[in-house]
Amino acid sequence: MASIESFLQRYAAFLPVKAAHRGYRRVSRFLYRVMPKGLYTRTFLIIVIPVVILQSVIAFVFMERHYQLVSRRMSEAVVREIAAVVYVLENYPQDPEHTKIEELGARALGMSMSILPLEPLPPPAPKPFFDVIDQELSKAISQRIGRPFWIDTVGRSRFVEIRIQLQNEVLRVFTRRSQTFASNSHIFLVWMFSTALVLIIIALLFLRNQMRPIIRLANAAEAFGKGRPVGDYKASGALEVRRAGVAFADMRRRIERQIDQRTTMLAGVSHDLRTILTRMRLQLAFLGDTPESEAMRKDVDEMSNMLEDYLAFAKGDGDEEPQETDVALLFEELEEESEISGNNVKASFDGPSEVLLRRNSMKRCLSNLVTNGCKYGQRVELNGMIENDWLIITVDDDGPGIPEDQRDMAFRAFHRLDLARNQDKTGSGLGLAIARDITRSHGGDLYLEDSPLGGLRARLRIPA
Numbered sequence: 126m127a128s129i130e131s132f133l134q135r136y137a138a139f140l141p142v143k144a145a146h147r148g149y150r151r152v153s154r155f156l157y158r159v160m161p162k163g164l165y166t167r168t169f170l171i172i173v174i175p176v177v178i179l180q181s182v183i184a185f186v187f188m189e190r191h192y193q194l195v196s197r198r199m200s201e202a203v204v205r206e207i208a209a210v211v212y213v214l215e216n217y218p219q220d221p222e223h224t225k226i227e228e229l230g231a232r233a234l235g236m237s238m239s240i241l242p243l244e245p246l247p248p249p250a251p252k253p254f255f256d257v258i259d260q261e262l263s264k265a266i267s268q269r270i271g272r273p274f275w276i277d278t279v280g281r282s283r284f285v286e287i288r289i290q291l292q293n294e295v296l297r298v299f300t301r302r303s304q305t306f307a308s309n310s311h312i313f314l315v316w317m318f319s320t321a322l323v324l325i326i327i328a329l330l331f332l333r334n335q336m337r338p339i340i341r342l343a344n345a346a347e348a349f350g351k352g353r354p355v356g357d358y359k360a361s362g363a364l365e366v367r368r369a370g371v372a373f374a375d376m377r378r379r380i381e382r383q384i385d386q387r388t389t390m391l392a393g394v395s396h397d398l399r400t401i402l403t404r405m406r407l408q409l410a411f412l413g414d415t416p417e418s419e420a421m422r423k424d425v426d427e428m429s430n431m432l433e434d435y436l437a438f439a440k441g442d443g444d445e446e447p448q449e450t451d452v453a454l455l456f457e458e459l460e461e462e463s464e465i466s467g468n469n470v471k472a473s474f475d476g477p478s479e480v481l482l483r484r485n486s487m488k489r490c491l492s493n494l495v496t497n498g499c500k501y502g503q504r505v506e507l508n509g510m511i512e513n514d515w516l517i518i519t520v521d522d523d524g525p526g527i528p529e530d531q532r533d534m535a536f537r538a539f540h541r542l543d544l545a546r547n548q549d550k551t552g553s554g555l556g557l558a559i560a561r562d563i564t565r566s567h568g569g570d571l572y573l574e575d576s577p578l579g580g581l582r583a584r585l586r587i588p589a
Contacts, residue, residue, distance in 0.1 A: 165336050172328050176321055184314060196306035197261045203305050204265035206234050207287065207298055211270055214240075214291060230298070237299035246275040246290055262287070262305060278302075338362025342370050349377055351568030351588055352483060353447050395432070402429050445483045452509055452516065453478035455488055459495055459507065468499040472507040480516050480589050482567060490563040491518070493556040494583045498522030502580050516569075516587040524580040532573040536561050557583075 161167060210226060213219075219226060223240040230238030259278045262285070266274050273290040285305055287298040338361045345358040355377065360370025405425050412418040456472035463470035491507070498505035502524030509518040527535055536557050560583070561571040569587030576582035 164339065165332070168332055168336075169329065172332070173325060176325065180317055180321055183317070187313065193261075197265075200261035200305050201265045201269075203236075203300055204262065204269050206236070207266075207289070207296075208269045210234075210238065210298075211272070211289060211291065211296060214294075214296065235301070235304065239297050241288075241295040241297055243290070243294050246273060246288055246295070249275070335363060335366075338366045338370065342366065342373060346373055347568075352566045353481060398432055399429075402432070445485055447481050447483050449479055450482040450484045450487065451478050452480055452482070452487075452518075455484070455491070456507055456509065459488070459491055462492075463495060463499065463505070466499075468495075468505065469503060470495060470499065470505045470507060474508070475510040477511060478509070480511070480587075482587075483563075486563045486566070490560045490585075491520070493560045494520040497556050498524065498581070498583075501525060502578075504578060506578065511589045514589050516585070516589045518585040518587075520583040520585075521576040521578045522580040523576070523578040526575065526579070526581040527573060535573060536571075560585075 161170070210230065213229075214226065226240065227238050230236040259276065262276055262278070263274075266272075266276070266287070266289070270289060275288040277286040283302055284299050285302055287300070289296045289298075341358065341361075345355045348355050358370070358374065360367045360374060362370070402425060406422075409418050409422055409425065453474035456474055460470050460472040495505055495507060498520055499522070502522035504523045506521045507518070508521075509516065511517070557571075557573075564571040564585050564587060567587045569585060572584045572586070574582040574584055
């Protein structure tokens with residue numbers, strides 16, 4: 126597909142090639158829209174469609190060539206036997222009851238023959254649209270006998286009636302339908318389609334077994350990306366799928382080992398820095414209450430808060446395991462804590478609120494967003510809902526907001542938008558970075574938009 130498209134793009138300057146390229150792109154887009162997206166369904170079509178096309182071609186060739194050819198030969202054989210009887214009737218004397226002709230037809234030819242008085246032939250009987258018997262018999266009688274005739278291939282289900290008008294009489298013949306066409310052709314079709322159906326079912330069963338390792342690998346990767354327990358995953362299946370599974374397992378172990386090493390290192394750094402800050406607080410306590418010591422205490426407190434933010438950002442989710450969390454109850458806790466701090470926060474959640482989350486991490490994420498909103502605005506609204514298997518949370522404030530061209534920079538670690546926010550506010554510039562890091566660890570993302578309150582809206586979108 127890609128080579129065809131590159132060829133068309135290379136020679137697109139020529140008008141016919143340009144039109145072909147547009148048609149190719151249009152057909153490709155149409156096929157992409159209508160074709161199934163699942164690998165199992167696509168593989169099923171790859172198996173079934175060629176089989177159906179092949180069998181359709183074989184059936185068409187058989188019905189058009191073999192079936193029609195055999196039916197023509199059998200019809201001609203019956204007509205030759207009738208022509209011989211007509212020749213005998215016209216050229217040799219017969220007994221008044223025509224018993225010899227009837228015996229000849231019954232014993233030698235396997236037909237029921239009778240001689241009727243000369244009378245007009247019945248009107249033409251209704252003919253099926255695609256009736257090989259009627260077509261081939263009519264054609265053979267016209268060519269070999271050349272007399273007025275009448276045939277009925279519909280009136281009697283097992284027999285074909287033929288009437289031929291002779292010079293002084295009418296020959297009526299009853300012959301079995303099986304003598305005039307290949308009556309067992311349907312057996313070929315039944316065997317062909319039934320065998321194909323059985324083979325397709327067997328192929329689908331094997332295909333399903335081959336798809337299971339891919340589905341398990343996809344589920345494990347999705348769970349790991351959402352920060353959920355992967356479980357006891359083992360690589361299995363075909364060689365290529367097994368290689369992908371082994372690569373995923375190695376990648377997972379490397380990431381977990383790196384996180385453990387970082388967590389251990391940060392725990393040591395945190396202990397050492399907190400020890401130093403504790404000594405500084407003790408030394409400041411011996412200095413007494415002076416303007417200089419008060420300023421130093423504020424610096425130490427700010428340094429302690431910044432240290433906690435740095436460690437929280439670097440540590441991420443830590444070893445917290447996901448659990449079923451009532452997000453509505455989490456909203457109530459945030460609302461109560463904001464009221465204790467003297468902030469105006471309103472929280473609401475629509476519909477069911479049970480979601481698998483890292484509760485403490487999500488609370489820290491929402492707390493950072495609510496704190497930012499309260500810091501730069503007078504009113505904050507926290508809303509949530511589950512829509513199409515996604516948890517949607519919005520945090521709106523009525524503050525100054527952030528210009529659209531600076532919203533990407535707001536997520537950078539240690540970056541503060543002093544032009545958009547109050548310069549007198551303290552902080553490490555990690556609130557939004559921590560919030561987005563936690564959101565992405567749950568398999569979602571965090572977006573900054575314009576708020577209906579006039580300020581900034583932070584919108585979280587997490588798989589439910």
